[in-house]
Amino acid sequence: MPTLNLLQDVPNQSNIARVELPNGIIVLVYENFDTQSVVLSGTLLAGAIYEDVEKNGLASLTASALMRGTLRRDFDTLHHLLEESGADIGISAGTNKLGFHGKALAEDLPLLLEVLSDVLRYPAFPINHVERLRGEIMTWLKYQQQDTRRQVGKAFREQLYAPDHPYYYSTRGTLDTLPTITIEDLRQFHAMFYRPQGMIITVVGAVTAQDAIQTVERYFGDWQNPDYAVFKTTPTATTPTEIKRVFVPVSGKTQTEILLGVIGPSRSAPDYYAANMANSILGQFGMMGRIGEVVREQSGMAYYASSRLEGGYGPGAWTVSAGVNPTNVEKAIPLILGEIQRLITEVVTDEELDDNKRYYTGRLPLQLETNEGITGVILSMESYGLGLDYLLRYREIVFNLTQADVLAAAQRYWQPNCYTLAIAGPEIK
Amino acid sequence: MLCPAFYDSVCKITNFYEGNEVHKVSKHILKNGLTVLLKEVHSAPIISWWMLYRVGSRNEPTGLTGASHWVEHMLFKGTEKYPPRLLDRLIDRQGGTWNAQTFFDYTAYYATMPADQIDLPLEIEVDRMINAKFLPEDVESERTVIISERQGSENSPLFWLGEEINAAAFRVHGYHHEIIGDLHDLQTMTRDDLYQHYRNHYMPNNAIAVAVGAFDTETMLSRITELYEGVPAGTPPKPFMRPEPPQSGERRVKVERPGTTAFYEMAYHAPAGNDPDWFKLAVLDSVLTGPSGLGGGSIDNKSSRIYQALVKTELAASVSGSLIPTVDPYLYTISASVRQGRSIDDLENALEMEIDRIRQERISEAELYKAKKQARALFAYSTESVTSQAFWLAFCENFADYRWFEEYVQRLEAVTADEVLEVAQRYLRPQNRVIGTFIPLAMDTPTAIVEENHAYA
Numbered sequence A: 001m002p003t004l005n006l007l008q009d010v011p012n013q014s015n016i017a018r019v020e021l022p023n024g025i026i027v028l029v030y031e032n033f034d035t036q037s038v039v040l041s042g043t044l045l046a047g048a049i050y051e052d053v054e055k056n057g058l059a060s061l062t063a064s065a066l067m068r069g070t071l072r073r074d075f076d077t078l079h080h081l082l083e084e085s086g087a088d089i090g091i092s093a094g095t096n097k098l099g100f101h102g103k104a105l106a107e108d109l110p111l112l113l114e115v116l117s118d119v120l121r122y123p124a125f126p127i128n129h130v131e132r133l134r135g136e137i138m139t140w141l142k143y144q145q146q147d148t149r150r151q152v153g154k155a156f157r158e159q160l161y162a163p164d165h166p167y168y169y170s171t172r173g174t175l176d177t178l179p180t181i182t183i184e185d186l187r188q189f190h191a192m193f194y195r196p197q198g199m200i201i202t203v204v205g206a207v208t209a210q211d212a213i214q215t216v217e218r219y220f221g222d223w224q225n226p227d228y229a230v231f232k233t234t235p236t237a238t239t240p241t242e243i244k245r246v247f248v249p250v251s252g253k254t255q256t257e258i259l260l261g262v263i264g265p266s267r268s269a270p271d272y273y274a275a276n277m278a279n280s281i282l283g284q285f286g287m288m289g290r291i292g293e294v295v296r297e298q299s300g301m302a303y304y305a306s307s308r309l310e311g312g313y314g315p316g317a318w319t320v321s322a323g324v325n326p327t328n329v330e331k332a333i334p335l336i337l338g339e340i341q342r343l344i345t346e347v348v349t350d351e352e353l354d355d356n357k358r359y360y361t362g363r364l365p366l367q368l369e370t371n372e373g374i375t376g377v378i379l380s381m382e383s384y385g386l387g388l389d390y391l392l393r394y395r396e397i398v399f400n401l402t403q404a405d406v407l408a409a410a411q412r413y414w415q416p417n418c419y420t421l422a423i424a425g426p427e428i429k
Numbered sequence B: 001m002l003c004p005a006f007y008d009s010v011c012k013i014t015n016f017y018e019g020n021e022v023h024k025v026s027k028h029i030l031k032n033g034l035t036v037l038l039k040e041v042h043s044a045p046i047i048s049w050w051m052l053y054r055v056g057s058r059n060e061p062t063g064l065t066g067a068s069h070w071v072e073h074m075l076f077k078g079t080e081k082y083p084p085r086l087l088d089r090l091i092d093r094q095g096g097t098w099n100a101q102t103f104f105d106y107t108a109y110y111a112t113m114p115a116d117q118i119d120l121p122l123e124i125e126v127d128r129m130i131n132a133k134f135l136p137e138d139v140e141s142e143r144t145v146i147i148s149e150r151q152g153s154e155n156s157p158l159f160w161l162g163e164e165i166n167a168a169a170f171r172v173h174g175y176h177h178e179i180i181g182d183l184h185d186l187q188t189m190t191r192d193d194l195y196q197h198y199r200n201h202y203m204p205n206n207a208i209a210v211a212v213g214a215f216d217t218e219t220m221l222s223r224i225t226e227l228y229e230g231v232p233a234g235t236p237p238k239p240f241m242r243p244e245p246p247q248s249g250e251r252r253v254k255v256e257r258p259g260t261t262a263f264y265e266m267a268y269h270a271p272a273g274n275d276p277d278w279f280k281l282a283v284l285d286s287v288l289t290g291p292s293g294l295g296g297g298s299i300d301n302k303s304s305r306i307y308q309a310l311v312k313t314e315l316a317a318s319v320s321g322s323l324i325p326t327v328d329p330y331l332y333t334i335s336a337s338v339r340q341g342r343s344i345d346d347l348e349n350a351l352e353m354e355i356d357r358i359r360q361e362r363i364s365e366a367e368l369y370k371a372k373k374q375a376r377a378l379f380a381y382s383t384e385s386v387t388s389q390a391f392w393l394a395f396c397e398n399f400a401d402y403r404w405f406e407e408y409v410q411r412l413e414a415v416t417a418d419e420v421l422e423v424a425q426r427y428l429r430p431q432n433r434v435i436g437t438f439i440p441l442a443m444d445t446p447t448a449i450v451e452e453n454h455a456y457a
Helices: A058-068 A075-083 A106-121 A127-144 A148-160 A183-193 A209-220 A272-283 A285-298 A326-345 A350-362 A371-383 A390-399 A403-413 B067-074 B084-093 B119-130 B136-154 B157-169 B183-188 B191-201 B217-228 B276-289 B305-311 B344-360 B365-382 B386-399 B408-413 B417-427
Strands: A016-020 A026-031 A037-044 A088-093 A098-105 A200-205 A243-249 A256-263 A302-309 A317-324 A419-425 B012-014 B021-023 B026-029 B035-040 B046-053 B097-102 B107-114 B207-213 B251-258 B263-269 B316-323 B331-338 B433-441 B449-451
Touching: A016 A209, A026 A209, A026 A371, A037 A106, A037 A371, A037 B365, A058 A075, A058 A088, A058 A106, A058 A127, A058 A183, A075 A088, A075 A106, A088 A106, A098 A106, A098 B365, A106 A200, A106 A209, A127 A148, A127 A183, A127 B316, A127 B331, A148 A243, A148 A256, A148 A317, A148 A419, A200 A209, A200 A371, A256 A326, A272 A285, A272 A302, A272 A317, A272 A326, A272 A350, A272 A390, A272 A403, A285 A302, A285 A317, A285 A326, A285 A350, A285 B084, A285 B136, A302 A326, A302 B136, A317 A326, A317 B136, A326 A403, A326 A419, A350 A390, A350 A403, A350 B084, A371 A390, B026 B217, B035 B217, B035 B386, B046 B119, B046 B386, B067 B097, B067 B107, B067 B136, B067 B191, B084 B119, B107 B119, B107 B386, B119 B217, B136 B157, B136 B183, B136 B191, B157 B251, B157 B263, B157 B331, B157 B433, B207 B217, B207 B386, B263 B344, B276 B305, B276 B316, B276 B331, B276 B344, B276 B365, B276 B408, B276 B417, B305 B316, B305 B331, B305 B344, B331 B344, B344 B417, B365 B386, B365 B408, B365 B417
Parallel strands: A026 A200, A243 A419, B035 B207, B251 B433
Antiparallel strands: A016 A026, A037 A098, A037 A200, A088 A098, A243 B449, A256 A317, A256 A419, A302 A317, B012 B021, B026 B035, B046 B107, B046 B207, B097 B107, B263 B331, B263 B433, B316 B331
C-alpha cells in the first residue's frame, strides 16, 4: 500500500498561492483537481467582540441578515442564483470574527465570489426580511430554553467568565436584547466593521491559483472602507480560584448534562500543543480517553463522556462533559474529578504519549482529504500565524513534546478544587 | 480461489472533466458468499473499509427491539485476539478513524485509515465477525450506556415525535420502532438474546464488504480473500418480513410534553429505494423542500416551494424534507418548526395548498432543471471523501445494487415533469399519510441556581 510523503503532499508554502491585495485582503489558493468542486472560506474582523453588551446579538444578526437582500439583488434573486446551481454560502458571526463559507461546482466559482462580494459589501437590510429573520432567531432562542445542552453551556459560560468578558455572552443574543436591535444598528455595525483590512479568503478546489486570485480581485479588489475602526483583541480571563457549581432545572427531561471546566489556552499560547496533548489523553484518544474509560467503559454511566479544549483566538474553556441519568450525577462527578487530579499529579505514561503523538500525526491525511478539510487547515495557518510551512513542521512540534511538558500544561490550567461545574436536567425530588 | 466476479476486473476510463483517471467499481463474490466491492481512488493516501451486515431494526421482533444496535456496541467490546481497549488504541495510534452505525435495514462498521495501515481494520473486522465475546458483565455495562443514549435522544422533542409517527405509520412492519429500541426491551433483553441475534445475522453470506481508496485492486482483493474466505458461510437468516398493509385513511398523532416550540410533521408512505418511483419523488422533494445531500454537505432551501410558503410567510421558523432510500417502503416526511406565536392550523393549511398544487400542476421546466443541477452538485460533493463513497456503495448494495449510487445523477436526469406529477398524485394523498404534532406544555423558564458547599473528597 502507498505511504504518505508528508513533505511532498501536504499544503505548504510551495503549493499554496498567497497574495495580499492592495486593500489588505489576504487571498490563499490551493489547487485540487482531484475534485469537481471548489470551496471558499474566510473571515472578517466583525465578530461579537465589536458589539455593545446591551446590543448582544448585533454582530450575529447583521451577519445573518446579509443574505436577506442587497442593493442589487433581492432575497429571492440571491437564493435562486445560488440554489439553482447547487451552490451554497453560509455566513455567521462568532465572538472574534465573522466567518463565511461557500461551496459550488468549480465552474461556478465566479458566481460564488460575485454573490459573496455583493452580500458582504452592499447589504440592504430590508426591514421585512430582517423582522422575519429576527422572529426565526427568537423561535430558536425560545427552543434553546428546553435544550439541556444549551442550558448547561449557558450556565457554565456565565459562571466561568465575568460579565465584562465577551465569552460570557452567546453570540446569538438573548430574548431581551434581540428585540432592541434596530435596522440602523445593523447599518452602522456594517459600515464600521465590514472592511477589507484583516479579511482572509481561502479557495481550494478545481481551479487554477491564477484564475481564483483574479476572480477575487475582480469582486473585492476595489473594496475600500475609509471608516476604518480599531482592531480589538480578546481580553484575558481569570481561571476559577474556587469551586463554582450551578444547577439549571429543566423539566420533562430524562437525561442530565454535566459540564465541568476551567479557562484553557488560546490557540497561539506557547503551551497550546502540550495542553492539547493532555486533553487528548484526558478525554479524546480511543473511546474518549481516560474520562471515557472510567465513566462509560468501567461504570456504564454515560453514552458520551469526553473532554474538549477550545483553543481559538482568546482564553477559551477546557472542559469535560457527560450526559448521565439524573440519579448518576453525583457518582459521575467524582470519577471525572479523579481523572483531572491524576492528570495534574502524575506524568502521563510513555505509552500514552507515544500513542497520542502517532494519533496526531497519523491522522493528517484524513484531515486533508476533502476541499473543506484543506480549507480549514489553511485558514487556521493564516488566522493564527502558524506559517504556511506549519504542516511541514507539525511532526516535529508534536514529537518534541515531553511528559514534563504535558504535566506542566495540565498543572497550569487545572488546580485542585478550582473549577466551574454546571449541571442541567430534571430536578431530583 | 474466487467466484466469478459480476464484472470484469478493474477497468479504467477517462474522466470527462479533468482528464484524471477514474476507476470503476469492481464486484466480487467470495466462495463463502461475502460480497466485495472495490474502487480505487488515488487522490489521497487513505482507504475506507466498510463491513455492512444485512440486519437492522426492521429485523427485530417485539421484545428484542434495539438488539441490532446493542450488538453493534458489543462488537467494540473485544475478542480474544483484540481486547477492547486495544481495538480503539490501535486504530487511533495509526491515525485512523472508525465507528459503526445501525439503521432500519443494516448494521455497518467502518474504518478510514492511512493507506499503509489498512491491514489492521481488515483483520479486526474478520475477527469480530465471528469471535465477539459478549461477556455478561460487558452486556450489563453496555445496557446502561445504551439506555443513557436513548435518554439523551429523549431530551429532544423531535425524538418523541418521530417515535410516535413511525409507530402510527407502521402498525405491522418492523419500521414501527426506533432503531435504539423500546426502553422496556432495553431493560429486559438478555445476553443470550443478543448473542443469538449476532450469530443469526453475522456471517459472510449476509454481509457486504467495501473498500474505496488508494490501493491496487488485485492486491486488495487477494488480501481480502486470504483473510475472509476461510470464514464459513452460515445458514442465511430467515427473512423477518411483515409487509405493511395499505393505509386506508389519514392518521394523526399528537405528543404533548414540556417544551417551548411546536413542531409539525407530515409523513407519506413512500416507495422503497429500488423502486423507479423513488427518483421521481426525489425530484419532487427537491422542488418542495430543497435537495437532500448525499453525505458531502447540503445546500440551502430558501428558493424551495415550501420554504416560500411557510417560512417566508412567517408561519414556520424552518422547514425540511426527508426521503431515505430503504429496503422496504418507508416515508417521505416534510417537517416544520412552528414560528413563535403562529398556529399549527395556519401552517397546515398553507402546506396543504402546496401539496394540492404539486398534485394538480406539472412543475416547471426551470424547477426540473434546477433539481437536476442540484443533484449533480451534491453528488460531486459526496464523492470527495472516500469514506462517503464507500458508505454509499455499501448502503446501495444492501437495498438495490451499488450501481444505484453510480447512476444516481443519470436516473434523476431522466425524470420528467409528467412523472413528478404522477408520483405526487400517487403518494401525496391524505389517505396515505400520518400527521404528527408536538405540542409544548408550559414549563418554567430555566433559571440557574448557584449551589454551595459541593467540594468532593
